[in-house]
Amino acid sequence: MKEKYxxxxxxxxxxxxxxxxxxxxxxxxxxxARFKRLQGFDVLFQTGTDEHGVKNxxxxxxxxxxxxxxxxxxxxxxxxxxxxxxxxxxxxxxxSDKTLHYPGAQKLWKALVKSGDIYKKQYTGQYCAGxxxxxxxxxxxxxxxxDHPTREVQTVQEENYFFKLSKYKxxxxxxxxxxxxxxxxxxxxxxxxxxxxxxxxxxxxxxKDSLPWGIPVPDDPDHVMYVWCDAxxxxxxxxxxxxxxxxxxxxxxxxxxxxxxxxxxxxxAIWPAMLISAKIQVPKSLFVHGHILLRGTKMxxxxxxxxxxxxxIGKYGxxxxxxxxxxxxxxxxxxxYSENMVVDRINTELVGNLSNLCxxxxxxxxxxYDGKIGSCDKDPVINEITxxxxxxxxxxxxxxxxxxxxxxxxxxxxxxxxxxxxxxxxLIRINRARVLKILGTCVNIVKNLCILVSPIIPEFSEKLAxxxxxxxxxxxxxxxxxxxxxxxxxxxxxxxxxxxxxxxIVIKKIKHTVDPxxxxxxxxxxxxxxxxxxxxxxxxxxxxxxKQVKENIFSDGKVLKEYxxxxxxxxxxxxxxxxxxxxxxxxxxEKGQLPQINTAVDTYNVESIKNGISLATHxxxxxxxxISVRLSKQGExxxxxxxxxESLNKGEVIYADDEKVIGRFSKQCEETATTTDSQNIVxxxxxxxxxxxxxxxxxxxxACNLIVRYNGGKFSQDSTEVDFSILDLKVAKITEAREHPDxxxxxxxxxxxxxxxxxxxxxxxxxxxxxxxxGKNIVVVTNMKPATLRGEKSQGMLIAGEDKKENKMGLVxxxxxxxxxxxxxxxxxxxxxEIEFSDFLKVKMTVEDGKAVFSGKNLKTDKENITVxxxxxxxxx
Numbered sequence: 001m002k003e004k005y006x007x008x009x010x011x012x013x014x015x016x017x018x019x020x021x022x023x024x025x026x027x028x029x030x031x032x033a034r035f036k037r038l039q040g041f042d043v044l045f046q047t048g049t050d051e052h053g054v055k056n057x058x059x060x061x062x063x064x065x066x067x068x069x070x071x072x073x074x075x076x077x078x079x080x081x082x083x084x085x086x087x088x089x090x091x092x093x094x095x096s097d098k099t100l101h102y103p104g105a106q107k108l109w110k111a112l113v114k115s116g117d118i119y120k121k122q123y124t125g126q127y128c129a130g131x132x133x134x135x136x137x138x139x140x141x142x143x144x145x146x147d148h149p150t151r152e153v154q155t156v157q158e159e160n161y162f163f164k165l166s167k168y169k170x171x172x173x174x175x176x177x178x179x180x181x182x183x184x185x186x187x188x189x190x191x192x193x194x195x196x197x198x199x200x201x202x203x204x205x206x207x208k209d210s211l212p213w214g215i216p217v218p219d220d221p222d223h224v225m226y227v228w229c230d231a232x233x234x235x236x237x238x239x240x241x242x243x244x245x246x247x248x249x250x251x252x253x254x255x256x257x258x259x260x261x262x263x264x265x266x267x268x269a270i271w272p273a274m275l276i277s278a279k280i281q282v283p284k285s286l287f288v289h290g291h292i293l294l295r296g297t298k299m300x301x302x303x304x305x306x307x308x309x310x311x312x313i314g315k316y317g318x319x320x321x322x323x324x325x326x327x328x329x330x331x332x333x334x335x336x337y338s339e340n341m342v343v344d345r346i347n348t349e350l351v352g353n354l355s356n357l358c359x360x361x362x363x364x365x366x367x368x369y370d371g372k373i374g375s376c377d378k379d380p381v382i383n384e385i386t387x388x389x390x391x392x393x394x395x396x397x398x399x400x401x402x403x404x405x406x407x408x409x410x411x412x413x414x415x416x417x418x419x420x421x422x423x424x425x426x427l428i429r430i431n432r433a434r435v436l437k438i439l440g441t442c443v444n445i446v447k448n449l450c451i452l453v454s455p456i457i458p459e460f461s462e463k464l465a466x467x468x469x470x471x472x473x474x475x476x477x478x479x480x481x482x483x484x485x486x487x488x489x490x491x492x493x494x495x496x497x498x499x500x501x502x503x504x505i506v507i508k509k510i511k512h513t514v515d516p517x518x519x520x521x522x523x524x525x526x527x528x529x530x531x532x533x534x535x536x537x538x539x540x541x542x543x544x545x546x547k548q549v550k551e552n553i554f555s556d557g558k559v560l561k562e563y564x565x566x567x568x569x570x571x572x573x574x575x576x577x578x579x580x581x582x583x584x585x586x587x588x589x590e591k592g593q594l595p596q597i598n599t600a601v602d603t604y605n606v607e608s609i610k611n612g613i614s615l616a617t618h619x620x621x622x623x624x625x626x627i628s629v630r631l632s633k634q635g636e637x638x639x640x641x642x643x644x645x646e647s648l649n650k651g652e653v654i655y656a657d658d659e660k661v662i663g664r665f666s667k668q669c670e671e672t673a674t675t676t677d678s679q680n681i682v683x684x685x686x687x688x689x690x691x692x693x694x695x696x697x698x699x700x701x702x703a704c705n706l707i708v709r710y711n712g713g714k715f716s717q718d719s720t721e722v723d724f725s726i727l728d729l730k731v732a733k734i735t736e737a738r739e740h741p742d743x744x745x746x747x748x749x750x751x752x753x754x755x756x757x758x759x760x761x762x763x764x765x766x767x768x769x770x771x772x773x774x775g776k777n778i779v780v781v782t783n784m785k786p787a788t789l790r791g792e793k794s795q796g797m798l799i800a801g802e803d804k805k806e807n808k809m810g811l812v813x814x815x816x817x818x819x820x821x822x823x824x825x826x827x828x829x830x831x832x833x834e835i836e837f838s839d840f841l842k843v844k845m846t847v848e849d850g851k852a853v854f855s856g857k858n859l860k861t862d863k864e865n866i867t868v869x870x871x872x873x874x875x876x877x
Contacts, residue, residue: 002042006251007032008235010259010267011050011093014074015059017709018081020292020337021260023309024329027322028289028401029258030087034455035396038475044251046238047082048093049075050231052224057213062698063552063610067213071096073548084313085322086458093238095215095231104242105225105233106218111278112229113218117164123203124157161205161223168273169199175282181272182285184399185332188261192268199269204228232271236280254283256399261288287399290334292325307337308709310541316497319457320346326456327405331398343497350457353409354449355494357416358464361442362490368428369436375483376444377437381418382480385411385445389478392452401456408452415445443468443487444480451478460493467491510620510682512627512655514842516726520833521566522689523653523665525629526700529620531680532713535600542710545606546594553585554612560585562688563614566665570631570652579665580614599710600674600681607703613687613696615703616663618672620680625658627682636661639670655684683707683715722842724854728783728830729823731814731861732758732798737773739765742790749773749798751780754820761787761794767809779812779823779852779859779866785834797840801847801868801876810870812852817861825857845876852876 009029012022026047033045051071060070075094082089095101112118126135128145135145135153145153173196175181176189183189205223206214214224224230233241235257240248259267264286272282294307313321324342327349329335365371376382388411395404419442424435446464451473454461465473469487512527554560563579578586584605588594594605604615634650638661648654653665662672665686674681685700704715732751740746740761747770749760760780764773784797799812814821824830845854852859852866859866868876 002040004251005036005041005043006239006254007036007043007045008254008257009047010257010263011048011095011231011234012078013053013055014049014051014071014078015055017074018078018309020307020309022078023081023085024289024292024325025258025260026082026087027085027325028287028399030085030089031326031396031401031455032256032258032399033088034458038451038454040474040476044091044239044247045089046091046093046235047089048234048238049078049095050227051094051096052214052230053227054211065552068096081309084310084318086318091238093234095234100243101234101237102215104237105215105230107242108233108236108274108278109218109225109229112163112274115277115279117167117277118161118204119164120159120161122157123160123162124155125203127154127156156210158207158210160203160207160226161217162201163204163228163270163274165199165202165270165273168276169196171276172196172269172272175272176268181282183268184285184287187332188264188268188288192264195265196269202228202270228266228270228274232266232274253281256285256287257283258287258289261290264288289329292329293334293336308712311710311712314540316342316346319459320350323350323405323457326401328402330402331400346494347496349409350494351496353416354412354453355492357412357419358446358449359490359492361415361419361439361446362467362487364424365439365443366487366490369439371487371489373440373443373483373485374436375440376480377441379418379441381414382441385414385448389448393475396455405456408449411445411452412449415442415449418442418445440483441480444482447473447482448478451475463493510623510627512629514722515628515630516723516831517631518629518653519722519726519839521569521653522562523566524687524689524691524693524696526685526696527627528683528700528704528715529680530683530704530707530711530713530715533600533679533681533707533711535598535674535676535678535711537598537676538596539599539710542599542602546602549594549606549609550588550592552610553588554581554610556612556690559612559688559690562690566653566688570665571649572652572665577664580616581608581612584609598674598676600678600707603707603710604683604703607699607706611695611699611702613685613691613699614665616668616684617674617681618662618668618684619674619678620682621678622672623657623662623682627655627657627662629653629655632661638664722839723828724825724843725828726831726833726835726839727781727843728832729779729859730782731777731817731819731821731823732780733819734773734776734778737770740790740792746789747773748792751778752819753780753782754818758795759793760796760798761789761792762798768811776811777814777817777819779814781840783832783834784840785836797837799876801852801871801874803847803871803874808870810868812866812868812876814861814864814866816864821861821863823859823861823866825854825859841877847871847874847876849873
């Protein structure tokens with residue numbers, strides 16, 4: 001029986017689409033599996049998806065889908081990517097599989113209980129929703145998770161089950177130190193040995209209230225398994241642990257787990273400790289790869305700093321993509337992804353070295369000897385190359401794929417030199433027999449390269465094997481024993497990529513403002529900018545997405561009806577000019593599909609159909625100045641798509657640059673339309689009062705991410721600057737200050753506004769004493785919607801200045817004014833319309849030299865400029 005070899009990847013989290021990191025890991029594992037098969041091992045290669053957890057659950061709800069419907073769609077995208085990457089996994093496990101995975105995970109839990117290593121206790125911890133894991137204070141940087149710096153870390157307090165990791169830290173440290181569980185590279189081994197010394201027990205469950213989607217804890221239906229017993233157990237459940245499959249006895253322990261460095265501790269500390277507790281053998285090795293960087297920084301969808309794998313595969317080819325990923329990734333560090341380098345390495349290494357040798361040798365031999373060879377020459381090059389076979393093998397065994405590629409290229413370079421130095425095109429005129437031996441050696445070099453590159457670029461290897469007329473090559477066929485053989489007509493297998501010179505352009509930054517009249521209609525606006533796009537007419541992946549969206553049409557009747565209500569209020573005939581969302585929904589219902597315009601327009605149409613938000617893009621180069629969202633003036637001209645000139649009535653919601661109207665609430669204009677020539681675009685999003693601010697922000701982010709996925713580029717979102725005139729600010733005198741009876745931070749203030757008295761609740765405890773507050777003249781937002789804070793009503797909101805660099809905060813004050821005096825900015829009239837706190841946040845006020853300022857103008861009363869205590873420079877909130 002063949003010796004077994006079991007290789008796994010970490011299971012991907014399918015709350016979104018796959019990125020380059022997923023591609024890197026699955027390709028590396030595939031190389032290992034292919035190499036071991038070449039060596040004659042009975043290989044089992046497993047990958048899969050981690051499908052429980054809060055992020056999957058919340059994203060499914062947001063998209064209006066049942067959880068498994070949502071997961072099925074995303075999992076299929078991962079499987080499609082693996083297929084395109086020519087991945088040869090034998091099994092794909094899903095942790096939502098109740099037949100295969102649940103029984104094994106629950107059996108493992110019970111084994112840990114039997115060993116006395118599970119207990120229950122009350123717990124308070126710092127939880128990162130991005131990682132879906134608890135963090136220690138040492139792991140946080142400035143209170144934020146380093147892998148998700150834009151997310152707030154949550155303080156979670158609940159009763160959980162815990163696993164006694166501390167009990168096993170010494171034995172885990174010992175097996176790692178002695179390489180019984182071999183951590184590769186050594187850098188990661190040292191890292192985990194340092195951590196394991198201080199290892200503490202880990203939270204092992206979450207309450208069903210906080211984590212509604214997961215595997216139930218045996219004998220406790222109120223808890224679900226946390227990620228450790230749920231996700232990590234896939235490596236044994238996939239091969240039959242808990243379901244009696246004989247594969248478990250055959251293939252466990254795993255010969256190698258392939259993972260990323262960000263989950264090292266899970267796999268090198270918690271996982272082996274669990275296995276020891278459950279009396280299961282630990283894996284043999286753990287290969288830990290680094291991250292793929294883009295221009296030196298970690299890729300992140302939230303910042304738009306990403307590259308889309310499908311697009312790269314389509315652009316350069318699957319072998320070329322695999323080759324670059326593997327050859328640019330050092331074993332003990334991070335690798336950089338650069339399209340310029342992709343092109344350079346394709347042209348110099350794959351085309352200029354490898355493919356060049358294969359085609360030169362085979363075409364010359366085919367032309368002059370009908371593809372027939374005899375025996376080899378006895379040249380020293382054979383020994384030089386044979387020595388390198390062992391070096392390539394050692395590199396593969398050490399998971400140093402970059403070195404394996406380099407050593408293989410050395411062999412190819414030796415072959416090129418041998419062919420060039422012997423000049424068979426000259427020698428053939430005087431010694432055909434000698435040339436035949438030279439060519440026999442060269443064809444054997446090509447045959448050996450066919451074997452050596454097959455784990456790296458399998459499609460090339462398969463095509464080359466057909467040209468060579470050889471089948472079922474193995475590692476044992478690395479020799480110079482191919483003789484008296486005839487091969488087939490050769491073809492060029494790699495061709496050069498043409499590098500396009502980038503045009504030097506200055507990219508301007510768009511800002512926008514929204515007039516109060518627009519806000520009063522309940523219209524919500526977001527604007528984002530995507531730079532460096534490469535828009536195409538069509539994209540295969542996008543076309544599939546457009547077909548899928550038919551099953552996910554936005555259907556919230558209140559939202560759709562509100563668009564028509566806004567049209568009625570502004571004098572727009574909805575029957576002639578339906579809102580773009582409604583128009584798209586009707587179109588897909590009538591024709592069964594979205595139109596094909598280009599990959600930018602088609603992308604935002606998909607998002608608009610899914611989230612019910614009106615979206616449009618404009619070519620940045622055709623926009624003059626910044627954008628203002630306002631109501632139209634009587635007779636303003638608008639050139640709609642199709643170059644139709646329309647005359648607008650007064651009071652319609654529009655957005656305009658410094659020269660022209662570039663969009664209506666329901667249409668965009670022809671003059672700024674996005675085309676395949678557009679390099680930088682502006683995304684404009686409209687919603688209404690039934691769409692929350694959070695939903696607006698998330699929808700725009702998703703739209704930008706999707707645009708970047710299919711068009712490339714990088715996006716940034718412009719913050720909405722709402723005009724100061726939505727506020728009604730007045731001077732208020734604090735007549736009494738006392739502590740809130742049910743809060744450690746809040747204080748209750750009685751204030752005099754001249755003609756009325758109110759109560760405010762504010763988080764001032766620790767910043768001001770009661771005596772310091774009493775008698776102080778502060779500035780209050782009087783038209784803020786009343787709120788109840790810990791059972792006490794707050795009738796308005798005071799404002800304060802903050803200097804984040806100096807960590808200082810102080811009240812905005814008017815010491816020389818009277819209670820009830822109006823606080824204003826020149827040229828701005830106050831509004832009595834009630835506003836939400838989210839509206840206030842969009843008014844960007846600052847502290848400049850100790851004074852309160854809006855848009856370069858001082859806040860004032862008729863008696864004085866408004867000042868800020870304790871803060872010289874900062875923001876007002």
